[in-house]
Amino acid sequence: MDALAEIRSIYFDECDEFIGLLEGHLAAISEGRATPDDIHGAFRAVHSIKGGAGAFALTELVEFAHMFEACLDALRSGKVAVEDAPIDMLLQAGDVLNEQIGAARDGRSSPVGPELVAALQAMAGGKTVAPKPGDEIFFDDEPAPAAAPAAPAEAEEPASATRRVTIHLRPETDFFRRAIDPRMIFDALRHLGPIEVTCDTSRVPSIATLDPAECWMAWVIELETASSDEHIVEALESFLADEEFSVGGEPPAAAAPEAAAPAAESAVATSEPAAPALALPEATHDAFHGEGTPSAPGSAPTALQAVQRRPSGGTIRVDLERIDRLMNLVGEIVITQSMLSERAGVLAKREAASFVDALFSLARQTRELQDNVMAVRAQPVKVVFQRLPRLVRELERALGKKAHLVLAGEDTEVDKTIVEELADPLIHMLRNSMDHGLESPEERIAAGKAPDGTIRVSAEHRGSRILICVTDDGRGINREKLVAKAKARGLLAPDADPTPEEADNLIFHPGLSTAQQVTDVSGRGVGMDVVRRNVEALGGRITVESTPGRGCKFTLGLPLTLAVLDGMIVRAGTERFVFPLSSIVETMQLDPGSVEPLPGGRDILQLRGEIAPLLKLRKLLGIRAIGHEPIVVIVETDTVPRLAIAVDEIVGQQQVVVKNLESSFRRVEGVSAATILGDGLVALILDVDALPALSQSGRKLPMANESLSVAV
Numbered sequence: 001m002d003a004l005a006e007i008r009s010i011y012f013d014e015c016d017e018f019i020g021l022l023e024g025h026l027a028a029i030s031e032g033r034a035t036p037d038d039i040h041g042a043f044r045a046v047h048s049i050k051g052g053a054g055a056f057a058l059t060e061l062v063e064f065a066h067m068f069e070a071c072l073d074a075l076r077s078g079k080v081a082v083e084d085a086p087i088d089m090l091l092q093a094g095d096v097l098n099e100q101i102g103a104a105r106d107g108r109s110s111p112v113g114p115e116l117v118a119a120l121q122a123m124a125g126g127k128t129v130a131p132k133p134g135d136e137i138f139f140d141d142e143p144a145p146a147a148a149p150a151a152p153a154e155a156e157e158p159a160s161a162t163r164r165v166t167i168h169l170r171p172e173t174d175f176f177r178r179a180i181d182p183r184m185i186f187d188a189l190r191h192l193g194p195i196e197v198t199c200d201t202s203r204v205p206s207i208a209t210l211d212p213a214e215c216w217m218a219w220v221i222e223l224e225t226a227s228s229d230e231h232i233v234e235a236l237e238s239f240l241a242d243e244e245f246s247v248g249g250e251p252p253a254a255a256a257p258e259a260a261a262p263a264a265e266s267a268v269a270t271s272e273p274a275a276p277a278l279a280l281p282e283a284t285h286d287a288f289h290g291e292g293t294p295s296a297p298g299s300a301p302t303a304l305q306a307v308q309r310r311p312s313g314g315t316i317r318v319d320l321e322r323i324d325r326l327m328n329l330v331g332e333i334v335i336t337q338s339m340l341s342e343r344a345g346v347l348a349k350r351e352a353a354s355f356v357d358a359l360f361s362l363a364r365q366t367r368e369l370q371d372n373v374m375a376v377r378a379q380p381v382k383v384v385f386q387r388l389p390r391l392v393r394e395l396e397r398a399l400g401k402k403a404h405l406v407l408a409g410e411d412t413e414v415d416k417t418i419v420e421e422l423a424d425p426l427i428h429m430l431r432n433s434m435d436h437g438l439e440s441p442e443e444r445i446a447a448g449k450a451p452d453g454t455i456r457v458s459a460e461h462r463g464s465r466i467l468i469c470v471t472d473d474g475r476g477i478n479r480e481k482l483v484a485k486a487k488a489r490g491l492l493a494p495d496a497d498p499t500p501e502e503a504d505n506l507i508f509h510p511g512l513s514t515a516q517q518v519t520d521v522s523g524r525g526v527g528m529d530v531v532r533r534n535v536e537a538l539g540g541r542i543t544v545e546s547t548p549g550r551g552c553k554f555t556l557g558l559p560l561t562l563a564v565l566d567g568m569i570v571r572a573g574t575e576r577f578v579f580p581l582s583s584i585v586e587t588m589q590l591d592p593g594s595v596e597p598l599p600g601g602r603d604i605l606q607l608r609g610e611i612a613p614l615l616k617l618r619k620l621l622g623i624r625a626i627g628h629e630p631i632v633v634i635v636e637t638d639t640v641p642r643l644a645i646a647v648d649e650i651v652g653q654q655q656v657v658v659k660n661l662e663s664s665f666r667r668v669e670g671v672s673a674a675t676i677l678g679d680g681l682v683a684l685i686l687d688v689d690a691l692p693a694l695s696q697s698g699r700k701l702p703m704a705n706e707s708l709s710v711a712v
Contacts, residue, residue: 008056010317011052011055011056012101012104012105013317014048014052015049015052015101016101018045018046018048018049019045019049019094019097019098019101020383020386021041021042021045022042022045022046022094022097023094023386023387023390024041024382024386025038025039025041025042025045026042026087026090026091026094026390027386027389027390029042029075029082029085029087029090030087030090030091030389030390030393031389031405032083034082039072039075039076039082040076042072043069043072043073043075043076044234046065046068046069046072046097047069049061049065049097049101050062050065050066050069053065053104054184056104058104060100060103060104060109060110060111060112061097061100061101061103061104064096064097064100064112065097065100067117067120067121067124068093068097068120070120070124071090071093071120071123071124073124074123074124074125077227080123085123086119086123089116089119089120089123091390091393092116093116093120096112096116100112161226162193162224162225162226163224163225163226164222164223164224165222165223165225165229165232165247165248166220166221166222166223166248167189167220167221167222167223167232167236167245167246167247167248168218168219168220168221168245168246168249168250168251168252169182169185169218169219169220169221169236169240169244169245170218170244170245170251170252171215171218171240171244172215172241172244173214173215173216174214174215175215176212176213176214176215177213180239182217182219184239185235185236185239185240186221188235188236188239189221189223189232189235189236191235192223192225192227192231192232192235193223193224193225193226193227194223194224195221195222195223195224196221196222197219197220197221197222198219198220199217199218199219200217200218200219200220201216201217203216203217203218204216204217218251220251229247229248232247233247318376320416323373323376323377326373327373327374327377327563330366330369330370330373330563330564331563331564331657332657333366333369334366334370334564334655334656334657335657335676335678337359337362337363337366337655338654338656338677338678339678339679339680340359340362340678341359341654341678342677342678342679344356344359366655367655370564370655374415374560374561374563377415377416377417377561378413378414378415378416379413379414379415379416379419380410380411380412380413381409381410381412381413381414381419381422381459381466381468382410382411383419384419384422384423384426385407385410385426385457385459386410387423387427388405388407388426388427388430388457389405389407391427391430391431392405392430392434392455395430395431395434395435396434399434399435400440401434401438401439401440401441401453402441402451402452402453403434403438403452403453403454403455404452404453404454404455405455405456405457406454406455406456406457407456407457407458408456408457408458408459409458409459409460410459412459412460412461412466414459414466414558414560415559415560415561415563418466418538418558418559418560418561421534421537421538422468422558424530424531424534425530425531425534425535425542425556426457426468426470428528428530428531429470429528429531429554430455430457430470432528433455433470433472433474433552434455436474437453437455437472437474437475437476437551437552438453438455438472438473438474438475439453439474439475443475447549449473453472453473453474454472454473455470455471455472456469456470456471456472457469457470457471458471461560462557462582465540465557465558465559465560465582466557466558466559466560467555467556467557467558468555468556468558469553469554469555469556470553470554471551471552471553471554472551472552472553473550473551474551474552475548475549475551476546476547476548476549476550476551476552477503477504477507477544477546477548477552478548479500479503479504479546479548482503482504482506482507483496483498483503483506486506486509491506491509492506500546501639504544504545504546505544507528507544508528508529508531508532508542508544509529510529535556535558536667537662537667538558538559539558539559539658539660539672539673539687540556540557540558540559541556541557541687541689541690542554542555542556542557543555543557543639557689559580559658561658563657563658564655564656564657564658565580565581565582565655565656565658565685566580566581566582566653566654566655566656567579567580567581567653567654567655567656567675567685568581568584568587568633568650568652568653569650569651569652569653569654569656569677569683570617570631570633570647570648570649570650570651571647571648571649571650571651572617572618572620572621572623572629572647572648573618573621573623573648575621575623576651576677576681576683577617577647577683577684577685577686578656578675578683578684578685578686579633579635579645579686579688580672580685580686580688581653583635583636583637583688584633584634584635584636585634585635585636585642586634587631587632587633587634587650588631588632588634589630589631589632590605590628590629590630590631590632590646592628594606594607595614602614602695603616605632605644607634607642607644610642612634612640612642612643612644613640613643613644613692614632614644614645614646615643615644615645615646615691615692615695616629616645616646617629617645617646617647617648617701618646618648619695620670620691620694620695620700620701621700621701622700628646629646629647629648630648630649631646631647631648631649631650632644632645632646632647633645633647633650635688636688637688637689637691637692639689639692640692643688643691643692645688645691656675656677656683656685657675657676658673658675658685659673659674659675659676660673661673661674668684668701669690669694669699670686670687670690670691670694670699670701671684671685671686671687671701672685672686672687673685684701686701
């Protein structure tokens with residue numbers, strides 16, 4: 001990839017980030033909780049997208065971003081009140097901007113419909129005329145005529161009295177190498193009011209020593225504007241570092257020319273008077289006053305240029321593939337550490353002492369390395385949550401319902417891979433809550449509820465897992481209807497009498513839906529089963545709790561990472577298994593006297609005045625029991641607060657590398673993943689949440705090292 005293509009790729013990556021920020025700010029505006037920072041943030045996001053597009057001559061993207069930016073500037077300047085803003089139009093404009101970025105990335109055209117253009121221009125002019133409902137405002141089949149840019153600021157009626165501001169520009173010598181044309185800066189300022197520009201060439205070296213790639217010029221700009229100093233600085237800081245300009249104050253300190261410029265050095269050393277300021281040509285001067293043909297709106301500020309010209313501020317952009325390779329290497333180091341620990345057991349006592357000390361040091365450094373790599377991969381779930389308000393708004397219009405969305409725990413961090421896979425399950429659950437869960441306003445009022453429903457989406461850490469909950473205060477699951485449909489389809493026996501929990505879990509069965517009719521939103525029975533498959537593919541679990549008439553709660557339990565976890569290795573017969581350490585509450589010696597049998601071959605364990613279901617791992621494996629397992633591991637699951645699992649031995653505790661089974665073998669019930677132990681053999685990582693159902697069904701766990709070793 002050549003340098004220009006790499007910079008272009010970086011720009012489009014930044015655009016994705018800016019679109020995410022824009023959606024979040026627009027969501028705040030649409031919900032009536034916008035602060036000035038949200039309005040400024042939305043403006044800056046579009047402003048930065050426009051600037052980079054101008055640098056790459058992406059004309060369509062530049063023109064649309066310019067119109068969108070003018071609308072947001074109308075909000076920012078107070079010409080349009082936030083409460084009067086046509087929110088639907090702004091959200092649609094955000095969609096169009098995102099589409100145009102994709103089109104520019106792919107090298108294709110994406111014309112904008114004239115209705116949206118008209119609505120944007122109306123808002124930029126201080127009006128709030130939105131497109132008519134039902135109008136197709138996104139894209140035309142035929143290219144739309146080029147829209148004229150929004151009227152420049154000087155043509156608009158000023159919100160307050162204008163003032164004259166003196167701006168000094170004295171860029172660093174690498175100014176031109178940063179691919180910045182000073183006319184881009186002048187054009188950005190021109191949108192704030194008429195300008196007069198003079199150029200100071202007193203520092204320019206003689207022609208014999210002049211490097212045309214270096215900038216030794218400075219400029220003084222007189223701006224007539226009603227804008228605040230903050231707006232002026234904002235227009236400049238996308239091009240220049242803070243020390244390269246001043247607004248209304250003393251000019252920046254001049255950097256002495258390099259040794260290669262003796263003529264300029266002489267002028268400085270002898271304190272000769274500076275050459276008179278060089279005025280711009282009259283035609284150019286008129287253009288900056290807005291009297292001639294205005295510059296194209298394509299030369300706006302760009303965050304990309306800021307990246308090129310400024311220090312990174314302690315951050316660096318790294319391709320995710322490199323982080324993945326680094327994470328894989330960490331996993332291999334963990335396996336090697338386990339192998340060394342195995343070897344330590346066969347060393348002589350004197351040799352083993354020093355070797356074990358070195359192993360402890362290696363273990364500490366490996367853990368620190370793993371934690372730091374995981375921190376690099378971590379992302380807040382906010383990047384997924386910020387899409388949800390827009391979805392709720394669209395569903396309100398489609399379903400004729402009103403809902404208040406509450407988001408909590410948006411800053412909870414999780415592995416990037418998990419974040420990327422969260423979007424589809426959350427969207428499905430939100431659509432389900434809106435369509436099936438919440439009642440219509442009339443039904444809610446008749447039931448004594450507020451006409452507007454509430455949906456709460458929250459995220460929190462619990463041990464080494466993340467819990468995502470989607471709760472609504474709607475009608476709950478209609479168990480009778482769900483069971484009737486399941487019997488009609490042959491999924492349940494005609495005389496079956498499922499428990500409430502079993503009835504609720506039928507919602508995850510493919511093809512089963514309680515919707516009366518198929519709509520654009522739901523009703524085909526292909527939603528919640530997709531959610532369960534996606535969640536289980538990530539090594540997670542999904543549960544549902546429903547209270548008829550009061551609402552429904554879906555809970556996703558997901559691992560924080562798919563790479564490495566802390567585990568406890570246990571033995572049952574000759575097989576070794578791994579329990580996630582975060583699921584273990586305690587371990588103890590099993591007292592046969594505390595075990596009580598139940599009808600159906602089940603057992604319970606008396607545990608300090610409480611009872612816990614008891615599973616025997618050897619029985620789950622189909623190993624003939626000889627005597628009682630001497631150890632019991634108490635784990636916490638999503639469905640059972642305390643679950644006791646009897647094992648033969650606790651082998652030890654260590655970090656293990658998670659190896660996905662489904663991608664290279666197949667999904668195994670009761671098993672979340674596999675790992676390679678220090679002796680090179682495979683051990684299964686148990687899914688403790690699935691073990692109770694597996695035990696009740698009578699199915700068996702597989703032997704780990706028969707066919708799984710080949711897959712792992």
